[in-house]
Amino acid sequence: MGLQNTIQYLVDAGMHPAQTVHGSLAESGREAIGCFPSFAPEELVYAAGFLPVGMWGGKTGYTHADKYMQSFACSVMRANLEFGITGTYRMLRAVLVPTLCDTLKCMCENWKTAVPDIPVIGISYPQNRTDAVAKRQLMAELNRIKAELEQLSGTPITEAVLGESLQVYDAFREAINHFTAVSGQYSTTINAKTRHYILKASYFMDKAEYTRLLNALTDSLTARPMDSYLGLKVVATGIMVDSEALLDLLDEHGITIVSDALLHESGQFQALHEGTGSALEQIAERYLRINGISLLYEPRKPRGAMLAELVRKSGADAVIAFMMKFCDPEEFDYPIYQKELTRAGIPVLQIEIDQVVDSIEQIRTRLQTFIEMLI
Amino acid sequence: MSVMNEVEIRMDTAISSKEMMNQILKTHYKNAMEAKKRGKLVCWSTSIAPQELLEAMGIITVYPENHAAAIGARKCAPELIAHTEANGYSLDLCSYARVNLAYAEVLHSEAENIPLPDVLFCSSNICHTVIKWYENLSVMLNIPLIMIDMPFNFTYELLPHNLQYVTEQIESAVAQLEQVTGEKLDPSRLRKVMEISNETSLWWRKATALAAHVPSPLKGFDLFNYMGIMVCSRGTEEGRKLFKLWYEELETKARQGAGPWPDQAETYRVLWDGIACWPHLSTTYKTLKNLGMNMVTSTYPKSWDIVYESGDIAGMAKAYTGNVFANRNLKYNVESLVEIVHRYKLDGMIFHSNRSCKLMGFRQYEVQRRITELTGIPTVIFDGDQTDPRTFSSAQYETRVQALKEMMDSKKAERSMR
Numbered sequence: 001m002g003l004q005n006t007i008q009y010l011v012d013a014g015m016h017p018a019q020t021v022h023g024s025l026a027e028s029g030r031e032a033i034g035c036f037p038s039f040a041p042e043e044l045v046y047a048a049g050f051l052p053v054g055m056w057g058g059k060t061g062y063t064h065a066d067k068y069m070q071s072f073a074c075s076v077m078r079a080n081l082e083f084g085i086t087g088t089y090r091m092l093r094a095v096l097v098p099t100l101c102d103t104l105k106c107m108c109e110n111w112k113t114a115v116p117d118i119p120v121i122g123i124s125y126p127q128n129r130t131d132a133v134a135k136r137q138l139m140a141e142l143n144r145i146k147a148e149l150e151q152l153s154g155t156p157i158t159e160a161v162l163g164e165s166l167q168v169y170d171a172f173r174e175a176i177n178h179f180t181a182v183s184g185q186y187s188t189t190i191n192a193k194t195r196h197y198i199l200k201a202s203y204f205m206d207k208a209e210y211t212r213l214l215n216a217l218t219d220s221l222t223a224r225p226m227d228s229y230l231g232l233k234v235v236a237t238g239i240m241v242d243s244e245a246l247l248d249l250l251d252e253h254g255i256t257i258v259s260d261a262l263l264h265e266s267g268q269f270q271a272l273h274e275g276t277g278s279a280l281e282q283i284a285e286r287y288l289r290i291n292g293i294s295l296l297y298e299p300r301k302p303r304g305a306m307l308a309e310l311v312r313k314s315g316a317d318a319v320i321a322f323m324m325k326f327c328d329p330e331e332f333d334y335p336i337y338q339k340e341l342t343r344a345g346i347p348v349l350q351i352e353i354d355q356v357v358d359s360i361e362q363i364r365t366r367l368q369t370f371i372e373m374l375i
Numbered sequence: 376m377s378v379m380n381e382v383e384i385r386m387d388t389a390i391s392s393k394e395m396m397n398q399i400l401k402t403h404y405k406n407a408m409e410a411k412k413r414g415k416l417v418c419w420s421t422s423i424a425p426q427e428l429l430e431a432m433g434i435i436t437v438y439p440e441n442h443a444a445a446i447g448a449r450k451c452a453p454e455l456i457a458h459t460e461a462n463g464y465s466l467d468l469c470s471y472a473r474v475n476l477a478y479a480e481v482l483h484s485e486a487e488n489i490p491l492p493d494v495l496f497c498s499s500n501i502c503h504t505v506i507k508w509y510e511n512l513s514v515m516l517n518i519p520l521i522m523i524d525m526p527f528n529f530t531y532e533l534l535p536h537n538l539q540y541v542t543e544q545i546e547s548a549v550a551q552l553e554q555v556t557g558e559k560l561d562p563s564r565l566r567k568v569m570e571i572s573n574e575t576s577l578w579w580r581k582a583t584a585l586a587a588h589v590p591s592p593l594k595g596f597d598l599f600n601y602m603g604i605m606v607c608s609r610g611t612e613e614g615r616k617l618f619k620l621w622y623e624e625l626e627t628k629a630r631q632g633a634g635p636w637p638d639q640a641e642t643y644r645v646l647w648d649g650i651a652c653w654p655h656l657s658t659t660y661k662t663l664k665n666l667g668m669n670m671v672t673s674t675y676p677k678s679w680d681i682v683y684e685s686g687d688i689a690g691m692a693k694a695y696t697g698n699v700f701a702n703r704n705l706k707y708n709v710e711s712l713v714e715i716v717h718r719y720k721l722d723g724m725i726f727h728s729n730r731s732c733k734l735m736g737f738r739q740y741e742v743q744r745r746i747t748e749l750t751g752i753p754t755v756i757f758d759g760d761q762t763d764p765r766t767f768s769s770a771q772y773e774t775r776v777q778a779l780k781e782m783m784d785s786k787k788a789e790r791s792m793r
Contacts, residue, residue: 069737070728072467097529102503105527106737109705113741122529124537127499127506128522133543140536297506297522301514326467328733332507335463336514350463 003220006213007194013205014197020204021053021091028206033149034095034118036104037076037239038263038295039125041142041283045096046207047157047165048149053092054203055080056240056264057355068110069103074326075355076239077103084115094152096145098123100295101329121148127297129288138284146280162279169273172207175214176269182218184258184314188227192257193247199265200242230254232371235310237303237337238322239330240264243357246322249364253371259314261307262322267293294329303333304340311346317374318347325354347374392621396604399613403437404487410435411490416556419489419512421505422606423678423699424498424523425545425691427572430610431565432552436496437489441603442478443471447653447762449486456763469731470762472508479512493518494555496548500525500699502734521551525696529704533697541692568610569685575609576681578618583676585625587719590634590641592625595670596660599651605679635669642667643783644720646712648674648742649727649735654764655772662773666780672719674700677711701734708738709745716750722783725776726756730766753782 001009013020025032033050035042042052057079062071065081083089097108097120111120124141126134150156176199183190190198198217202210231254240262241247250257260266271289273282291298292306307319319341324330334350341348349370351363390398411417418429418436429436446452452470458477460466466473478484482491495518497509506522513520523544526537549560579601586593601621608614634641645663647670652659663670678699683690700708715721724746726739743754755775760766 068740070740072730073733073737099527099529100503102734103737105503105529105734108527108529109738110741112705122527124526124529124534126524126526126540127503128524128544131544131547133540133547136543137536137540140539141534144534144536294507297510297524299510299513299520299522301510323465326733328468328504329507331465331468332472332504332511334465336511338463 001213001216003189003217003224006217006220007189007198010201010210010213010217011194011197014200017058017200017204018088020201021051024051024205024209025091031093032091033152034089034092036080036095036097036107038100038267038293039098039287039290040096040123041145042207043162043165043169043279043283044142044146044149044157046168047162048146048153049155050093050149050153051206055083055089055095056200056203056242058083058242059356060086064114068114069106072326073103073106074239074324076324077107079355081107081110081114084111084118089115089118092118094119094121094148096121096123098125100125100127101327103326103328121145125287129296130299134288135281135284138287139280142280142284159279166273166279166282168208168211172202172211173269173272175211175218176202177266179214179218180260180266180269182222184233184256185226186221186224187229187233187254187256189221189224192241192250192255193244195257196241196247196265229256232256232318232374233258233314233316235259235261235307235314235316235319236322237261237307237319238263238353239324239327241322241353242355243353245360246351246353246357246363249360249367253367255320255367255371258316259310261292261303261310263293263295294327294333301333301336304337307337307341308344308346311341318349318370321348321350323350323352325352392601392617392624395613395617395620396601399604399608399617402613403607404489407435407437407490408488416493417490418494418496419492419509420496421498421501421509423501423681423695424496425548425695426610427565427568427691428545428549428552428560429496430572431568432556432558432560434494434552434556435490436607437492438606439475439478439489440471441606442487442489443474443762444603444651444653446474446478446484446486447764448656450654450764451484451486452654452762453764455481455484466763467730469502469504469508470760471731472504474762476508476511476515479515491516494552495520497521498523498525498695500695500702502701502732504734519551519555521548521555523548525692525699525702527702528697528707531704531706533693538689538693538696541696542689545688545692566686569683569691571612571615572610573682573685575605575611575615575618576679578615578622579605579609580676580680580682582618582622582625583672585622585629586671588629589644589720590632591644591669591671591719592628592633592635593671594635595647595672596651596656598670598673598675599656602675602679609679609681636664639664640667641669643722643780644669644671645723645725645779646670646672646674646715646719646721647725647727648739649729650732650761652727652759652767653762655759655767655769658769659759659772662769662776666776668723668776668780670725671721672715674708674712705738705741708742709749712742712746713749716746716752721750721752722786723752723779724754725779726754728756728758730758730760731763732761751786753779753786755779
């Protein structure tokens with residue numbers, strides 16, 4: 001498969017989740033388990049013989065979800081519930097819900113009633129990750145999840161199989177990190193929209209197959225001369241940027257995402273497994289090492305410094321904060337890192353978004369004003 | 376002598392519990408301001424955190440949620456909220472946080488003043504929001520934050536490893552407090568404070584349970600006021616005395632068959648789900664009273680019913696993790712409410728869809744459906760906010776409450792037909 005074909009293949013896979021998931025299931029003969037944002041232990045799901053499927057909402061109305069949650073719930077959760085109720089997720093054997101924010105806690109409870117055919121497995125991740133006691137709790141919790149998955153699959157997850165799964169995930173995360181490190185230099189070939197859908201595809205495909213394709217893509221890409229930049233280079237931050245209209249708008253203005261601190265993207269791929277402990281311990285330790293994530297308790301709030309470092313390393317001109325409406329953790333982080341970045345002389349633009357962006361013209365005006373200020 | 380009692384409070388029995396409550400509050404804030412001036416360490420804490428540790432170590436503690444509620448009730452919230460929003464905070468965030476984050480910079484409110492903290496103490500049993508709110512305070516003020524994570528219980532029974540995790544964090548919090556204060560915790564003092572806290576909680580339980588009498592001796596909105604003392608003084612002698620006195624007053628009223636109001640009969644008994652609308656306390660209360668509706672209870676009495684064996688840290692961890700209604704799963708919430716409906720002989724339920732509180736709000740629709748299905752009592756839901764006056768519409772509230780009354784009227788008529 002040539003470069004353009006691989007790009008097109010992955011973009012299509014990211015743009016058509018249902019089709020991609022069904023294709024992956026048919027090919028592997030596996031069943032699927034849904035993974036809510038964020039940090040479901042996919043390595044365990046994969047080792048249990050299931051295809052982990054990322055559940056990050058999508059474009060839909062909320063007719064059924066509105067019977068469970070008020071309109072001031074974030075659009076990702078409303079969409080997931082709507083998809084659950086209307087049958088879009090009927091291929092899932094179960095869903096994993098890490099209760100990492102107040103809406104996720106309620107989601108876990110509402111799902112039990114709203115989507116009774118798909119069992120929900122809640123996950124209690126420790127928030128107090130700096131405390132030594134967190135690892136003990138997390139190991140016990142991961143063992144509980146492991147047992148639940150074993151019950152669903154009917155097969156024990158051995159250390160060897162879990163170890164292999166960790167290797168698959170490390171290779172996958174390395175591939176993504178390599179791709180995102182260079183994709184910014186190919187701003188025309190891999191524009192904002194292409195970048196997003198290539199990364200999104202990873203949530204619906206077998207990770208080993210995805211890794212193979214992405215590595216091939218990156219190799220072909222880096223064999224070519226770099227593209228020249230058309231406009232601003234930015235670091236994107238927030239939960240995710242999934243609106244096609246918004247991505248088109250970024251591309252229309254030649255904006256290149258040279259690096260990101262998006263939960264949906266680098267937030268998932270940032271750390272590899274390390275250490276000499278058991279496979280489960282390595283999963284636990286990876287979670288305890290993740291940083292710059294709004295859903296997690298981080299007493300010294302490192303996100304501002306982290307974003308400044310990403311700007312420095314990537315040579316970005318600015319940070320765009322894509323603020324997912326009604327996401328409390330993100331809304332608490334923003335004023336702190338905005339202040340820190342401004343103090344460091346880094347321009348920040350906040351754009352409030354839902355998964356379905358209705359007011360694109362308003363965003364266009366704000367974006368144009370921002371660009372004019374910087375150029 | 377307790378931390379609070381540095382300025383004497385009149386504790387003679389001649390005063391009413393209401394007078395005592397006002398004195399305790401006044402002294403609580405006055406002592407905190409004076410202690411800060413004297414260079415004493417001040418702590419800000421969330422409302423259902425293990426205050427036993429703070430009280431036992433003699434740490435002057437004030438509670439931003441109490442403070443924000445007082446600011447809201449005295450209609451002073453808008454200017455603080457505007458300040459926080461101008462700092463880049465979304466208007467969709469918890470309004471207690473929006474009030475407090477401004478106060479931490481402005482340091483003045485006509486309603487009430489509290490001293491700036493030197494240390495922060497936070498428990499996540501009430502929500503995830505407080506974690507983020509206190510994180511921000513910690514960075515803004517550059518002071519240490521001691522956070523005790525109390526995981527949400529999506530299982531009906533609490534998971535043993537989560538309780539172990541909370542227990543170990545409480546032990547670790549002691550070490551952190553000792554480091555911050557440079558003093559050792561005296562175990563016998565902790566045991567004493569635990570004993571007092573348990574007794575206060577038991578008096579709170581007994582007092583609020585008296586509302587099961589028909590008519591209820593408790594004018595339900597009083598719960599919102601007394602609750603503030605459960606937050607700030609349940610580990611003190613004053614707190615224990617107050618709730619014993621309150622119980623005795625209510626018990627006397629119950630024995631005499633007295634209802635909530637001298638000038639009006641209790642026609643209907645309702646439960647209020649959620650926090651009060653502090654800026655609209657009078658409107659929300661009077662609308663109910665005018666229709667003879669007494670809020671006899673809420674989901675709150677259970678939240679401060681924190682009872683365990685004195686000296687038992689694991690028991691304390693369990694009580695704090697499991698007693699907060701919002702930290703339990705939907706099945707538990709529904710079962711508790713059904714039991715409350717029967718025990719308190721409720722005629723109806725009012726759900727406050729509180730824009731500030733996603734954790735309480737996003738289960739209300741399903742809870743409401745199940746309560747209707749399991750008990751047959753009518754329920755309504757209205758939109759409001761705990762401190763931000765902009766979300767509440769008195770017209771919508773009155774219409775919903777009126778609708779509730781009509782539904783309760785027809786239920787009553789059905790019953791009398793039978």
